[in-house]
Amino acid sequence: MNNLDYYLARLNKLRVDGERVDGVRIESPYKPALLLAVIEGIEEQLIQDNRIEITPELIAGFKAYCQLLSPGPEYRACPFQLPFFHLRSSGFWHLHARPGLELLVTASKSVRSFGHLRDVIAYVSLDVPLWELLLQPLAREEIRQALLVRYFPLTRHYFRPRAGEEKLDELGRQMLEEPAAVYNRVVDVADETELLVRSAVFSREVLRAYESTCAVSGLQLVSTTGAAPLLDACHIVPWSVTHDNSIGNGLALCPNLHRAFDRHLFWVDEDYRVRVAEGFGELSGHDYGVQRFNGQQLRLPKVQAWWPKVENLAAQRR
Template sequence: MLPTYLRRFQQLRVARSRQHGEAPYKPALLLAVLEGIADGSITGNRIAITPELIAAFKAICTDLGTSALFPAANFALPFYHLRSDGFWHLHPWPGLDILLTRSGSIRSFGHLRDVVAYAALDADLWQLLQVPAHRAALTQALLTRYFPQTQGRYRARAGEQALADIRRQMLE
Protein backbone atom coordinates (compact mmCIF):
# COMPACT_ATOMS: atom_id res chain seq x y z
CA MET A 1 0.00 0.00 0.00
CA LEU A 2 2.90 2.39 0.62
CA PRO A 3 3.69 2.83 -3.11
CA THR A 4 0.03 3.60 -3.80
CA TYR A 5 -0.12 6.36 -1.18
CA LEU A 6 3.30 7.73 -2.10
CA ARG A 7 1.97 8.21 -5.63
CA ARG A 8 -1.32 9.70 -4.41
CA PHE A 9 0.49 12.13 -2.10
CA GLN A 10 2.69 13.24 -5.00
CA GLN A 11 -0.30 13.75 -7.29
CA LEU A 12 -2.58 15.85 -5.10
CA ARG A 13 -5.05 18.07 -6.89
CA VAL A 14 -3.68 21.49 -5.95
CA ALA A 15 -4.75 24.93 -7.12
CA ARG A 16 -2.45 26.59 -9.63
CA SER A 17 -1.94 30.17 -10.73
CA ARG A 18 0.39 31.75 -13.25
CA GLN A 19 1.70 34.22 -10.72
CA HIS A 20 2.31 31.88 -7.76
CA GLY A 21 2.47 28.39 -9.29
CA GLU A 22 1.10 25.52 -7.23
CA ALA A 23 -0.65 26.30 -3.97
CA PRO A 24 0.77 23.70 -1.60
CA TYR A 25 -1.84 24.09 1.15
CA LYS A 26 -3.00 20.47 0.94
CA PRO A 27 0.56 19.12 1.33
CA ALA A 28 1.11 21.50 4.27
CA LEU A 29 -2.04 20.19 5.95
CA LEU A 30 -0.98 16.60 5.34
CA LEU A 31 2.42 17.34 6.88
CA ALA A 32 0.63 18.77 9.93
CA VAL A 33 -1.50 15.61 10.18
CA LEU A 34 1.58 13.39 9.89
CA GLU A 35 3.19 15.40 12.71
CA GLY A 36 0.05 15.06 14.82
CA ILE A 37 0.12 11.31 14.44
CA ALA A 38 3.84 11.22 15.29
CA ASP A 39 3.50 13.39 18.40
CA GLY A 40 0.33 11.71 19.65
CA SER A 41 -2.02 14.68 19.30
CA ILE A 42 -3.95 12.66 16.68
CA THR A 43 -4.58 9.25 18.20
CA GLY A 44 -7.41 7.83 16.13
CA ASN A 45 -8.68 8.10 12.60
CA ARG A 46 -10.74 11.16 13.52
CA ILE A 47 -8.82 14.26 12.51
CA ALA A 48 -10.50 17.05 14.41
CA ILE A 49 -10.06 20.76 13.86
CA THR A 50 -7.88 21.54 16.86
CA PRO A 51 -5.65 24.46 17.84
CA GLU A 52 -2.65 22.09 17.61
CA LEU A 53 -3.45 21.07 14.02
CA ILE A 54 -4.07 24.66 12.95
CA ALA A 55 -0.86 25.86 14.61
CA ALA A 56 1.17 23.10 12.93
CA PHE A 57 -0.38 23.94 9.54
CA LYS A 58 0.36 27.65 9.91
CA ALA A 59 3.95 27.00 11.09
CA ILE A 60 4.57 24.73 8.11
CA CYS A 61 3.16 27.37 5.76
CA THR A 62 5.43 29.99 7.30
CA ASP A 63 8.54 27.78 7.23
CA LEU A 64 8.09 26.38 3.73
CA GLY A 65 6.29 29.20 1.95
CA THR A 66 7.97 30.78 -1.06
CA SER A 67 5.62 33.71 -1.63
CA ALA A 68 4.04 36.43 0.46
CA LEU A 69 0.63 34.80 -0.05
CA PHE A 70 1.55 31.39 1.28
CA PRO A 71 1.89 32.27 4.99
CA ALA A 72 -1.65 33.70 4.91
CA ALA A 73 -3.06 30.26 4.10
CA ASN A 74 -6.69 29.63 4.99
CA PHE A 75 -6.79 26.35 6.96
CA ALA A 76 -10.42 25.72 6.00
CA LEU A 77 -9.77 25.39 2.28
CA PRO A 78 -7.32 22.45 2.27
CA PHE A 79 -9.20 20.75 5.11
CA TYR A 80 -12.34 20.82 2.96
CA HIS A 81 -10.83 20.31 -0.50
CA LEU A 82 -8.58 17.36 0.40
CA ARG A 83 -11.72 15.26 0.00
CA SER A 84 -11.30 15.58 -3.77
CA ASP A 85 -8.15 13.43 -3.52
CA GLY A 86 -10.17 10.40 -2.49
CA PHE A 87 -8.46 9.33 0.74
CA TRP A 88 -9.68 12.20 2.99
CA HIS A 89 -13.28 11.87 4.13
CA LEU A 90 -15.24 14.63 5.84
CA HIS A 91 -17.76 13.71 8.52
CA PRO A 92 -20.33 16.43 9.25
CA TRP A 93 -21.98 17.06 12.56
CA PRO A 94 -25.26 15.12 12.84
CA GLY A 95 -27.97 16.62 10.67
CA LEU A 96 -25.60 18.92 8.75
CA ASP A 97 -24.59 16.61 5.93
CA ILE A 98 -26.83 18.48 3.49
CA LEU A 99 -24.84 21.67 4.10
CA LEU A 100 -21.64 19.80 3.31
CA THR A 101 -22.88 18.07 0.17
CA ARG A 102 -24.56 21.16 -1.31
CA SER A 103 -21.44 23.27 -1.00
CA GLY A 104 -18.88 23.37 -3.79
CA SER A 105 -16.49 24.95 -1.32
CA ILE A 106 -16.37 26.13 2.24
CA ARG A 107 -17.16 29.78 2.92
CA SER A 108 -15.01 30.35 5.98
CA PHE A 109 -13.24 28.72 8.88
CA GLY A 110 -16.37 29.28 11.00
CA HIS A 111 -18.50 27.52 8.41
CA LEU A 112 -16.08 24.57 8.32
CA ARG A 113 -16.07 24.31 12.12
CA ASP A 114 -19.87 24.54 12.26
CA VAL A 115 -20.49 21.85 9.62
CA VAL A 116 -17.56 19.40 9.84
CA ALA A 117 -17.03 17.30 12.96
CA TYR A 118 -13.83 15.66 11.73
CA ALA A 119 -12.02 14.15 8.76
CA ALA A 120 -10.92 10.55 8.45
CA LEU A 121 -8.39 8.88 6.21
CA ASP A 122 -8.81 5.66 4.24
CA ALA A 123 -8.48 2.79 6.72
CA ASP A 124 -5.48 1.42 4.78
CA LEU A 125 -3.73 4.79 4.89
CA TRP A 126 -4.45 5.18 8.62
CA GLN A 127 -2.86 1.78 9.30
CA LEU A 128 0.12 2.68 7.14
CA LEU A 129 0.66 5.90 9.11
CA GLN A 130 1.03 4.00 12.36
CA VAL A 131 4.48 2.86 11.17
CA PRO A 132 7.12 5.59 11.72
CA ALA A 133 9.15 4.58 8.65
CA HIS A 134 6.07 4.88 6.44
CA ARG A 135 5.21 8.29 7.90
CA ALA A 136 8.78 9.38 7.23
CA ALA A 137 8.59 8.19 3.61
CA LEU A 138 5.30 10.02 3.03
CA THR A 139 6.67 13.16 4.71
CA GLN A 140 9.71 13.09 2.47
CA ALA A 141 7.54 12.52 -0.61
CA LEU A 142 5.48 15.63 0.22
CA LEU A 143 8.57 17.74 0.92
CA THR A 144 10.38 16.64 -2.23
CA ARG A 145 7.39 17.09 -4.52
CA TYR A 146 5.79 20.29 -3.21
CA PHE A 147 8.59 22.08 -1.36
CA PRO A 148 11.77 21.30 -3.34
CA GLN A 149 13.37 24.71 -2.73
CA THR A 150 12.41 25.04 0.93
CA GLN A 151 12.33 21.48 2.27
CA GLY A 152 15.53 22.15 4.20
CA ARG A 153 13.57 24.64 6.33
CA TYR A 154 11.06 22.02 7.45
CA ARG A 155 10.95 21.70 11.22
CA ALA A 156 8.89 18.89 12.67
CA ARG A 157 6.71 20.16 15.49
CA ALA A 158 7.16 23.81 14.56
CA GLY A 159 3.50 24.20 15.44
CA GLU A 160 4.24 23.61 19.11
CA GLN A 161 6.13 26.92 19.28
CA ALA A 162 3.39 28.70 17.30
CA LEU A 163 0.74 27.34 19.69
CA ALA A 164 2.80 28.37 22.72
CA ASP A 165 3.15 31.88 21.24
CA ILE A 166 -0.62 32.12 20.69
CA ARG A 167 -1.33 30.97 24.26
CA ARG A 168 1.21 33.46 25.64
CA GLN A 169 -0.37 36.30 23.65
CA MET A 170 -3.80 35.36 24.95
CA LEU A 171 -2.58 35.53 28.55
CA GLU A 172 -0.87 38.91 28.12
Protein backbone atom coordinates in the same frame (compact mmCIF):
# COMPACT_ATOMS: atom_id res chain seq x y z
CA MET B 1 1.54 -2.37 -6.02
CA ASN B 2 1.67 -2.30 -2.20
CA ASN B 3 -0.25 0.20 -0.10
CA LEU B 4 2.73 2.50 0.47
CA ASP B 5 3.53 2.81 -3.24
CA TYR B 6 -0.15 3.34 -4.01
CA TYR B 7 -0.55 6.22 -1.56
CA LEU B 8 2.78 7.80 -2.47
CA ALA B 9 1.51 7.96 -6.04
CA ARG B 10 -1.79 9.47 -4.89
CA LEU B 11 -0.04 12.04 -2.72
CA ASN B 12 2.14 13.10 -5.64
CA LYS B 13 -0.99 14.01 -7.61
CA LEU B 14 -2.91 16.27 -5.25
CA ARG B 15 -5.02 18.90 -6.95
CA VAL B 16 -3.32 22.16 -6.00
CA ASP B 17 -3.88 25.65 -7.35
CA GLY B 18 -1.02 27.51 -8.91
CA GLU B 19 -0.06 30.72 -10.59
CA ARG B 20 2.82 31.92 -12.71
CA VAL B 21 5.29 34.37 -11.20
CA ASP B 22 8.05 35.59 -13.53
CA GLY B 23 7.31 32.68 -15.85
CA VAL B 24 7.59 30.06 -13.09
CA ARG B 25 4.56 28.11 -11.87
CA ILE B 26 4.15 28.52 -8.10
CA GLU B 27 1.90 25.93 -6.45
CA SER B 28 -0.31 26.45 -3.42
CA PRO B 29 1.24 24.94 -0.28
CA TYR B 30 -2.05 24.54 1.59
CA LYS B 31 -2.98 20.90 1.05
CA PRO B 32 0.51 19.42 1.55
CA ALA B 33 1.10 21.72 4.56
CA LEU B 34 -2.10 20.43 6.16
CA LEU B 35 -1.01 16.84 5.55
CA LEU B 36 2.36 17.58 7.16
CA ALA B 37 0.48 18.97 10.18
CA VAL B 38 -1.64 15.80 10.33
CA ILE B 39 1.52 13.68 10.26
CA GLU B 40 2.90 15.75 13.14
CA GLY B 41 -0.35 15.28 15.07
CA ILE B 42 -0.22 11.52 14.64
CA GLU B 43 3.43 11.45 15.64
CA GLU B 44 2.71 13.43 18.82
CA GLN B 45 -0.38 11.27 19.52
CA LEU B 46 -2.63 14.32 19.32
CA ILE B 47 -4.60 12.60 16.55
CA GLN B 48 -5.88 9.16 17.43
CA ASP B 49 -8.43 6.60 16.25
CA ASN B 50 -8.39 7.88 12.65
CA ARG B 51 -10.30 10.98 13.72
CA ILE B 52 -8.83 14.29 12.55
CA GLU B 53 -10.63 17.09 14.35
CA ILE B 54 -10.29 20.85 13.99
CA THR B 55 -7.98 21.63 16.90
CA PRO B 56 -5.68 24.55 17.80
CA GLU B 57 -2.70 22.19 17.51
CA LEU B 58 -3.62 21.18 13.96
CA ILE B 59 -4.20 24.79 12.93
CA ALA B 60 -0.89 25.88 14.47
CA GLY B 61 0.94 23.10 12.64
CA PHE B 62 -0.71 24.01 9.33
CA LYS B 63 0.15 27.69 9.68
CA ALA B 64 3.70 26.94 10.79
CA TYR B 65 4.40 24.73 7.77
CA CYS B 66 2.81 27.22 5.39
CA GLN B 67 5.06 29.96 6.75
CA LEU B 68 8.18 27.78 6.75
CA LEU B 69 7.74 26.21 3.33
CA SER B 70 5.61 28.57 1.25
CA PRO B 71 7.29 29.33 -2.09
CA GLY B 72 6.40 33.01 -2.00
CA PRO B 73 4.26 35.79 -0.52
CA GLU B 74 1.34 34.87 -2.77
CA TYR B 75 0.20 32.31 -0.19
CA ARG B 76 0.49 34.21 3.10
CA ALA B 77 -3.23 33.99 3.90
CA CYS B 78 -3.12 30.37 5.17
CA PRO B 79 -6.92 29.81 4.98
CA PHE B 80 -7.21 26.58 6.98
CA GLN B 81 -10.79 25.88 5.90
CA LEU B 82 -9.91 25.52 2.21
CA PRO B 83 -7.49 22.57 2.31
CA PHE B 84 -9.43 20.92 5.16
CA PHE B 85 -12.55 20.89 2.96
CA HIS B 86 -11.08 20.44 -0.51
CA LEU B 87 -8.70 17.58 0.32
CA ARG B 88 -11.80 15.41 -0.11
CA SER B 89 -11.00 15.50 -3.84
CA SER B 90 -7.99 13.27 -3.09
CA GLY B 91 -10.29 10.34 -2.43
CA PHE B 92 -8.55 9.31 0.81
CA TRP B 93 -9.75 12.28 2.93
CA HIS B 94 -13.31 11.75 4.18
CA LEU B 95 -15.39 14.57 5.67
CA HIS B 96 -17.82 13.62 8.43
CA ALA B 97 -20.65 16.08 8.96
CA ARG B 98 -22.25 16.91 12.25
CA PRO B 99 -25.55 15.04 12.76
CA GLY B 100 -28.28 16.41 10.54
CA LEU B 101 -25.91 18.41 8.32
CA GLU B 102 -24.80 15.64 5.95
CA LEU B 103 -26.64 17.15 2.99
CA LEU B 104 -24.78 20.44 3.39
CA VAL B 105 -21.47 18.63 2.94
CA THR B 106 -22.49 16.53 -0.05
CA ALA B 107 -24.14 19.48 -1.81
CA SER B 108 -21.44 22.06 -1.11
CA LYS B 109 -18.74 22.78 -3.66
CA SER B 110 -16.75 24.88 -1.22
CA VAL B 111 -16.87 26.31 2.29
CA ARG B 112 -17.77 29.90 3.12
CA SER B 113 -15.52 30.49 6.13
CA PHE B 114 -13.68 28.85 8.98
CA GLY B 115 -16.74 29.31 11.20
CA HIS B 116 -18.89 27.57 8.60
CA LEU B 117 -16.41 24.68 8.46
CA ARG B 118 -16.51 24.22 12.26
CA ASP B 119 -20.30 24.41 12.28
CA VAL B 120 -20.73 21.72 9.64
CA ILE B 121 -17.75 19.33 9.87
CA ALA B 122 -17.22 17.16 12.96
CA TYR B 123 -14.03 15.43 11.85
CA VAL B 124 -12.14 13.82 8.97
CA SER B 125 -11.05 10.22 8.60
CA LEU B 126 -8.46 8.75 6.22
CA ASP B 127 -8.58 5.59 4.18
CA VAL B 128 -7.88 2.82 6.68
CA PRO B 129 -4.77 1.54 4.80
CA LEU B 130 -3.32 5.08 4.72
CA TRP B 131 -4.07 5.56 8.42
CA GLU B 132 -2.30 2.30 9.24
CA LEU B 133 0.73 3.39 7.21
CA LEU B 134 0.91 6.69 9.11
CA LEU B 135 1.02 4.77 12.38
CA GLN B 136 4.27 3.13 11.25
CA PRO B 137 7.32 5.39 11.84
CA LEU B 138 9.25 4.33 8.71
CA ALA B 139 6.28 4.60 6.36
CA ARG B 140 5.23 7.88 7.98
CA GLU B 141 8.65 9.40 7.37
CA GLU B 142 8.70 8.21 3.77
CA ILE B 143 5.32 9.85 3.18
CA ARG B 144 6.52 13.07 4.80
CA GLN B 145 9.65 13.20 2.68
CA ALA B 146 7.63 12.50 -0.46
CA LEU B 147 5.40 15.50 0.29
CA LEU B 148 8.41 17.73 0.90
CA VAL B 149 10.21 16.67 -2.29
CA ARG B 150 7.14 16.94 -4.50
CA TYR B 151 5.56 20.17 -3.25
CA PHE B 152 8.42 22.07 -1.60
CA PRO B 153 11.51 21.34 -3.72
CA LEU B 154 12.99 24.82 -3.15
CA THR B 155 12.13 25.23 0.53
CA ARG B 156 12.14 21.73 2.03
CA HIS B 157 15.46 22.38 3.80
CA TYR B 158 13.52 24.82 6.03
CA PHE B 159 11.36 21.99 7.35
CA ARG B 160 11.48 21.42 11.11
CA PRO B 161 9.63 18.65 12.94
CA ARG B 162 7.19 19.85 15.61
CA ALA B 163 6.91 23.30 14.03
CA GLY B 164 3.31 23.55 15.21
CA GLU B 165 4.28 22.87 18.81
CA GLU B 166 7.07 25.43 18.47
CA LYS B 167 4.51 28.00 17.33
CA LEU B 168 2.33 27.33 20.39
CA ASP B 169 5.36 27.47 22.69
CA GLU B 170 6.45 30.80 21.19
CA LEU B 171 2.99 32.28 21.66
CA GLY B 172 3.04 31.01 25.23
CA ARG B 173 6.41 32.65 25.83
CA GLN B 174 5.11 35.94 24.43
CA MET B 175 2.04 35.73 26.62
CA LEU B 176 4.09 35.19 29.78
CA GLU B 177 7.02 37.52 29.06
CA GLU B 178 5.81 40.42 26.95
CA PRO B 179 3.65 43.32 28.12
CA ALA B 180 -0.02 42.68 27.46
CA ALA B 181 -0.22 45.62 25.05
CA VAL B 182 2.49 44.10 22.85
CA TYR B 183 1.08 40.56 22.93
CA ASN B 184 -2.46 41.69 22.16
CA ARG B 185 -1.52 44.17 19.46
CA VAL B 186 -0.28 41.50 17.05
CA VAL B 187 -3.50 39.46 16.95
CA ASP B 188 -5.98 39.94 14.12
CA VAL B 189 -9.39 39.63 15.80
CA ALA B 190 -10.95 38.96 12.40
CA ASP B 191 -8.85 35.80 11.99
CA GLU B 192 -10.93 33.05 13.60
CA THR B 193 -8.14 30.49 13.40
CA GLU B 194 -5.67 32.79 15.15
CA LEU B 195 -8.20 33.47 17.91
CA LEU B 196 -8.75 29.75 18.43
CA VAL B 197 -4.99 29.12 18.66
CA ARG B 198 -4.46 32.00 21.11
CA SER B 199 -7.39 30.86 23.22
CA ALA B 200 -5.76 27.44 23.53
CA VAL B 201 -2.44 29.06 24.46
CA PHE B 202 -4.21 31.16 27.10
CA SER B 203 -5.78 28.06 28.67
CA ARG B 204 -2.53 26.10 28.61
CA GLU B 205 -0.34 28.84 30.06
CA VAL B 206 -2.80 29.94 32.75
CA LEU B 207 -3.11 26.36 34.02
CA ARG B 208 0.68 25.98 33.91
CA ALA B 209 1.20 29.23 35.83
CA TYR B 210 -1.19 28.09 38.54
CA GLU B 211 0.23 24.54 38.48
CA SER B 212 -3.22 23.12 37.67
CA THR B 213 -4.46 24.37 41.04
CA CYS B 214 -7.66 26.34 41.63
CA ALA B 215 -6.65 29.80 42.83
CA VAL B 216 -9.56 29.89 45.30
CA SER B 217 -10.16 26.34 46.57
CA GLY B 218 -6.63 24.98 46.23
CA LEU B 219 -7.96 21.87 44.53
CA GLN B 220 -5.35 20.48 42.12
CA LEU B 221 -6.84 18.63 39.18
CA VAL B 222 -4.76 16.99 36.48
CA SER B 223 -6.09 14.73 33.74
CA THR B 224 -4.00 11.56 33.39
CA THR B 225 -5.64 10.50 30.13
CA GLY B 226 -4.59 13.42 27.94
CA ALA B 227 -8.19 14.59 27.81
CA ALA B 228 -9.38 18.16 28.28
CA PRO B 229 -8.16 19.93 31.44
CA LEU B 230 -10.35 19.52 34.50
CA LEU B 231 -9.74 23.11 35.64
CA ASP B 232 -10.86 26.21 33.76
CA ALA B 233 -8.65 29.06 32.63
CA CYS B 234 -10.92 31.98 33.44
CA HIS B 235 -10.79 35.47 31.96
CA ILE B 236 -11.04 38.07 34.72
CA VAL B 237 -12.46 40.66 32.35
CA PRO B 238 -14.38 38.86 29.56
CA TRP B 239 -12.42 38.44 26.36
CA SER B 240 -15.39 39.83 24.42
CA VAL B 241 -14.90 43.14 26.25
CA THR B 242 -11.12 43.60 26.09
CA HIS B 243 -9.75 40.93 23.68
CA ASP B 244 -7.16 40.38 26.43
CA ASN B 245 -5.70 36.88 26.40
CA SER B 246 -2.64 37.82 28.46
CA ILE B 247 -1.62 36.07 31.68
CA GLY B 248 -2.60 39.10 33.80
CA ASN B 249 -6.21 38.60 32.76
CA GLY B 250 -6.32 34.95 33.77
CA LEU B 251 -7.24 32.83 36.80
CA ALA B 252 -7.31 29.06 37.23
CA LEU B 253 -10.65 28.10 38.79
CA CYS B 254 -12.74 25.01 39.36
CA PRO B 255 -15.73 24.98 36.96
CA ASN B 256 -18.26 25.78 39.72
CA LEU B 257 -16.17 28.69 41.01
CA HIS B 258 -15.62 29.90 37.44
CA ARG B 259 -19.38 30.19 37.02
CA ALA B 260 -19.74 31.92 40.39
CA PHE B 261 -16.99 34.40 39.46
CA ASP B 262 -18.56 35.18 36.08
CA ARG B 263 -21.89 35.77 37.83
CA HIS B 264 -20.25 38.12 40.37
CA LEU B 265 -21.11 35.92 43.36
CA PHE B 266 -17.56 36.68 44.48
CA TRP B 267 -14.70 38.88 43.41
CA VAL B 268 -11.06 39.48 44.36
CA ASP B 269 -10.01 42.70 46.06
CA GLU B 270 -6.82 44.73 45.58
CA ASP B 271 -5.08 42.64 48.28
CA TYR B 272 -5.88 39.42 46.39
CA ARG B 273 -8.48 38.32 48.92
CA VAL B 274 -11.75 36.63 47.99
CA ARG B 275 -14.83 38.72 48.76
CA VAL B 276 -18.24 37.06 48.58
CA ALA B 277 -21.22 39.09 47.39
CA GLU B 278 -24.18 39.72 49.64
CA GLY B 279 -27.69 38.80 48.69
CA PHE B 280 -27.50 35.09 48.00
CA GLY B 281 -27.74 32.14 50.35
CA GLU B 282 -26.37 28.62 50.37
CA LEU B 283 -29.15 26.45 51.77
CA SER B 284 -27.06 23.27 51.96
CA GLY B 285 -23.73 21.82 50.90
CA HIS B 286 -21.75 24.57 52.61
CA ASP B 287 -18.54 22.53 52.34
CA TYR B 288 -18.81 22.84 48.55
CA GLY B 289 -20.07 26.41 48.39
CA VAL B 290 -18.58 29.85 47.84
CA GLN B 291 -19.18 31.63 51.13
CA ARG B 292 -16.61 29.57 53.04
CA PHE B 293 -13.85 31.26 50.99
CA ASN B 294 -14.81 34.80 52.06
CA GLY B 295 -11.68 36.71 53.13
CA GLN B 296 -9.32 33.97 51.98
CA GLN B 297 -6.04 34.86 50.27
CA LEU B 298 -5.88 33.93 46.61
CA ARG B 299 -3.36 31.24 45.66
CA LEU B 300 -1.09 33.04 43.23
CA PRO B 301 1.57 31.88 40.73
CA LYS B 302 5.16 31.70 41.98
CA VAL B 303 6.22 34.34 39.46
CA GLN B 304 4.79 37.71 40.47
CA ALA B 305 4.70 38.92 36.87
CA TRP B 306 2.01 36.28 36.24
CA TRP B 307 -0.29 37.51 39.01
CA PRO B 308 -3.67 38.97 38.00
CA LYS B 309 -3.37 42.65 37.21
CA VAL B 310 -5.09 44.77 39.86
CA GLU B 311 -6.71 46.91 37.16
CA ASN B 312 -8.37 43.81 35.71
CA LEU B 313 -9.64 42.76 39.13
CA ALA B 314 -10.98 46.29 39.64
CA ALA B 315 -12.70 46.20 36.25
CA GLN B 316 -14.32 42.85 37.10
CA ARG B 317 -15.59 44.24 40.43
CA ARG B 318 -17.25 47.12 38.60
